[in-house]
Amino acid sequence: MDSLSTANIEFCLDVFKELNNNHVEDNIFFSPLSLLYALSMILLGARGNSAEQMEKVLHFNHIAESLKPEFKDSAKCSQTGRIHSEFGALFSQINQPDSNYTLRIANRLYGTQTMAFYQQYLSCSEKLYQARLQAVDFQKSTEETRKTINAWVASKTNVQGKITNLFGKGTIDPSSVMVLVNAIYFKGQWQNKFQERETIKTPFQLSEGKSVIVEMMYQVGRFKLAVIKEPQMQVLELPYVQDKLSMIILLPMGTVTLEQIEKRLNAKMFHKWTSSSNMIERNVEVHLPRFKLEIKYELNSLLKSLGMTDIFHQSKADLSGMSPAKGLYVSKVIHKSYVDVNEEGTEAAVATGDNFVMKRLPIRAQFMANHPFLFFIRHTGTNTILFCGKLASP
DSSP: OHHHHHHHHHHHHHHHHHHHHHOTTSOEEEOHHHHHHHHHHHHTTOOHHHHHHHHHHTTOTTSTTOOOOOOSSOSOSGGGOHHHHHHHHHHHHHSOTTOSEEEEEEEEEEEETTSOOOHHHHHHHHHHHSOOEEEEOTTTOHHHHHHHHHHHHHHHTOSTTSSOOSSOTTOSOTTOOEEEEEEEEEEEEBSSOOOGGGOEEEEEEOSTTOEEEEEEEEEEEEEEEEEETTTTEEEEEEEBGGGSEEEEEEEEOTTOOHHHHHHHOOHHHHHHHTOTTTOEEEEEEEEEEOEEEEEEEEOHHHHHHHTOOGGGOTTTOOOTTTOSOSSOOOOEEEEEEEEEEOSSEEEEOOOOOTTTBOOSOOSEEEEEOOSOEEEEEEETTTTEEEEEEEESOO
């Protein structure tokens, strides 16, 4: 499953960089795991060039026998390639019923009623991804379909209306053929909660000379912390209850800007910065703003810029593993996530040398997140990134 975790991190950072190019001063928040999961459902029915492009963008192309699906005449889903069965195993490991956190993913493909889909594809996507394809009438009941999709997502992420109105009025086109819907909600409690009485109003530096007042949470505790010399930053790990998940925060120090860290950020550096040899458990004074983000992305253009182009073109898309019909393509990919970081925890709807880490550290470290930072919510057992975000302005 290491290969899947590597693909997850590579894909996560690719998507982050694309979003960051288009939202330089904005907050960013998405779930690479949820997106990989949803797009793999399409990959299950993709063939030829479309499948190759998808595998490359999802970083599955380096996984041996990742996708060799030939299941048109077979009643089994076991021939769909290792990646699909691995995904199911990974997801059940992360989403265990006895977990002390809530994780809800709403994934569904909506396809036009005018096209027939292979029963084999439908049953395998349900078996492997616990998600099915719903036939709808985009053409005659566009508005009704939009409301149906929104209601289904709200019910799946069923937590006090956190993810509502995924598709705004007019966002679904009568000419749509297939729409991929993907929403995720997460709620976890800190292993060491912040006390509300310690939360105070503090300035948060935005850009040159600008700041906003935030509710700054505070606690002193034993946490894993790395102090990186180049680029200068602190890496803090805040565990959730039971230590199965944790939030990792990359915070620039000194004169270093977040942009300088983003430029250096890749899978190799992320592993290095967060490696157990760097993350030393010690007493830390943590100052972390309370924040809430709810962000929705339409990802067609982003996925195209990463190289996944054919599935969005009626004449080029090869989704012949899904349907014998010609002209089947993906009209829209919509992704929405919700995160609320507070005193209780998080509610979200994702080789070292002496020159690298400062080894001699003061008795109690200060971690003052009063300026923009990156954060990741990670499943520790599988090293999978569930969420990735940038807090530019709380």
